[in-house]
Amino acid sequence: MTRFALTLLTSAAFLATACHAQDEVVALEEEAAVQAETLADESFREVPASQAEMQLSFAPIVRDAAPAVVNVFTTRTVQRQMDPFFERFLGRRGPQQQSALGSGVIVDSTGVIVTNNHVVEGADELRVVLHDRREFDAEVLLADERTDLAVLRIETDEPLPTLMLAQPGNAEVGDLVLAIGNPFGVGQTVTSGIVSALARTEVGVTDFAFFIQTDAAINPGNSGGALVNMDGDLIGVNSAIYSRSGGSNGIGFAIPVEMVRRVVDAALTEGELVQPWLGARLQTVTGDIANSLGLDRPRGALVADIYPGAAADEAGLQQGDIILAIDDVDVNDEPGARFRYAINAVGSESDFTVLRDGRERTISVPVEEAPGSTEPLRQAIEGRNPLAGVELVELSPAFNEAVGFDPFARGVVVLNVQRGSAADYFGFRPGDRVIELLGTRIEEIDDVESLIEGQDDLKSWPVAIERRGRLLERTLQL
Template sequence: MIRTLSLALAASATLIAPVSAQDQAVPETQAQVQLSFAPVVRQAAPAVVNVYSRRVIAQRTPFAGDPFFERFFGPQVREREVNSLGSGVIVDASGVIVTNNHVVQGAQDLRVVLSDRREFEAELLLADERTDLAVLKISTDEALPVLPYDDAGDSEVGDLVLAIGNPFGVGQTVTSGIVSALARTDVGISDYAFFIQTDAAVNPGNSGGALVDMDGQLIGVNTAIFSRSGGSNGIGFAIPSEMVRTVVEAALVDGEIIRPWLGARLQPVTQDLASSLGLDRPRGAIVADLWDGGAADRAGLEQGDVVIAVDGVEVNDEIGARFRFATRMIGDRAQLTVLRDGRERVLTVEAEPAPGAVEGARMEISGENPFRGAELVQLSPAFNEENGIDPFQDGVLVSGVSRRSAAAYFGFRPGDRILSVNDERVETLIDLNRILRELEGEKTWPVEIERQGERFSRTLSL
């Protein structure tokens, strides 16, 4: 399976005695140069599996639905079986496996092959498109080898790493490299982009496989490579183990992911902002807005504060802070280090869900009005977060328009936000429903909407 950035989608125990940062050193002798990764591979590789997915798709010919062709040549819609291959990592001895969402997306059958060639049918416990992670379960009576998470989270640029997976379906393969960069946020692969970059060769089929450190611990799940040809160019990306653990725990405990929401809009600190704030260099993320009564507001965060760390880990933009906060479970407490008036403060913020309903309250419009035939949804932080909308945006959004309806005739489109009707501000579905009842039968309807960031005002005539 390949996704390009140009993206080619990448793939993908007993612990070795850990090596402290003080003990790390550049090889100085021939004997040291000839040291082998084999002990790490022997312990880590049995916990990396192959994941096979199968789905059936319908293909329509250009003549589908044509009575003449279908009478003489049979149905013009044919089914085609699509098979795809990826990798996965056993993270629980009972048979819990984590892989990439894109490896299993749309699959009707899932099969897992262990490193010793045993095959199992797999059950999908959770698939999360926003993190590009999925959790599978296979049934077995014996304890399986497990790849432990890197709990320390102390990987550094330059550390040696191994990528283990099944590239191009040739069989389990191990490649080596280093951590090229940490906290990559400009990759554009998922909503929670905060990737480990590595030059260890990863290729299609490695997706969902393991990125392992020299302690034999899982530091990330390989998910993508930057490539124009589809092959490895030495720029691979892995989802950090902190997020992997969070998704796996959510699958096992709740069967769904309930994401914590900070309730603060952050923006990067530029050089100009840093100078005006008296900072020695651009760092952290400045608080531009707060959700009234949200977790950050209750914790004492203020506009103008500069968030420089979450749980002791430095952050430099909203994406970094969002990732760190998203790795907390609901009910946990996170420590935010902020700069205010030139002094550092530590605030405790509770991880809680975004306000509102993820699905969003909806209403289909009927009656004699210009909105007849439109489906409207109530905006809220929870709904907006799940659908890639500014979480601070409120009001009512057009989510669908029926063909040949009044709403379609007047040009309403999905994504339009209804700002006002008859010069009355619309903030909720209840507001709009009341206004429509009061104006039932009117011939002229002053309407203001927002479309792709621009506001439009028109008077519609029935």
């Protein structure tokens, strides 16, 4: 075959290959176009595509959002602590006024403001300074230590600018966000960053640890300020920073809008925040637990125990169930499950997706408050017995949660001890749980009263109490 013929054959083969490749390119471009159209339908988020887009400004968002962020100034009265040596020469000093500052967000045009509980806690006076420098006295509508949120109100004759609350679940990791507040009292400041993480539960700031993490600079004074998205909507209330120096290290935390909405609604409609209580002791599914249960990966929260008659018991949850999602939102651990249940109002229902015997099922769980009272009846014990001089109360989930006891604990606990009484002599202390008296298990106050009745001549009193997790057993001699 001549070189010319070979060249012709090679060219023909090249043309055929090129045509085939061109067809493949066209097909790939059509497929890419379809994918791009699908992605555009699913999300409005996209990476900046040009230098011009990189130079766009946040100013329009700030212009709309900043007027709804206020400064909160508080004054507290504290007793000065002085070394006794100096008190001898200078005399005891009187109370001292301490001032503090924070931020807040106007969420209702009538003057309703949300901030952090730790900003207003213990304050004798509250002053709110608006973006236009007008000042108002504020009253506290609701302050909740467990969520670290508080709702204030100021009286104004005209509607105020507000921030819209973002839709729940709208934030995603990587979203651009702005933090607006009053750091160090220098005046309203705006910083930018991204959502670094969602559902952070290792932050010990509130009882419902579930935070948005951001690298937008947050410093002291930003507490109670706004974390807003690119729509100018509130996605969280800035609450804490991770710092050893007290300044921003790029790790800040905000309470999500779901909890903010719940607290504001409670303040405006109920006047108090009644926390739901599931009545189930949950445990985060670890790698070891996942392996023992045959799961492909650690996920969800394991139901370890159920309180009789509580919401979980009524709904039919069982020990060993794994809660995978609540209200169609995935649950990754025990704090996440508690948060998702807690953002529901008492009286509503919540849908739990649970894994039981290898099958997923949906269970409707009522949202109920903890049984019992946060202020139970007190019973003073009198007569000739070792408990004379104590005030007893019966434990219940509501009371236990209020004072920091194990919510599942039952029985009778010592609330107060009268000085100089028999109980004081024998060393009883507030917080002691009476386990047994005269060899009989104590479940309620009536058990104590029935045992001491008619026992004035008894000399030996076997008693068992629980103190800070330790069981103490003694026979007391009168």
